[in-house]
Amino acid sequence: MPAKLPRVGSIYGDLTRVALDVQRACGSTSLVWTDDIGDVFVSPCTATAASHNIVGVFTLGCSLDEIREDLQAMRTERARNWIVD
Numbered sequence: 898m899p900a901k902l903p904r905v906g907s908i909y910g911d912l913t914r915v916a917l918d919v920q921r922a923c924g925s926t927s928l929v930w931t932d933d934i935g936d937v938f939v940s941p942c943t944a945t946a947a948s949h950n951i952v953g954v955f956t957l958g959c960s961l962d963e964i965r966e967d968l969q970a971m972r973t974e975r976a977r978n979w980i981v982d
Contacts, residue, residue: 908935908952908972916965923955929964931971 905922906915908931915937919929922939929939930946940946942954953967 902938902940904936905939906937908937908968908975912965912968912972913961916961916968919955919964919968920959920961923957923959926954926956929953929955929967935972935975937968 903922905918908915919937919939923929924941926942927939928942928944928946929937929952930950931937931952932950937952952971953964955964
């Protein structure tokens with residue numbers, strides 16, 4: 898992934914706000930992904946990301962609720978790693 902992509906938010910922040918920023922950043926078809934510390938990025942669908950970092954692929958006009966749900970799913974998946982028995 899290009900290292901200079903602008904960060905649009907974090908999966909650990911206000912997901913409604915992050916989803917809105919993702920929605921604004923989406924082009925015709927965009928790949929939304931996170932890095933290992935939870936920062937969220939939007940890039941053209943031609944970019945590549947590790948499968949465990951991909952939040953989803955969204956198109957222009959995608960539902961805010963759908964983006965938020967996918968961000969929440971990513972946060973939940975990452976939270977499983979925080980739990981220590």
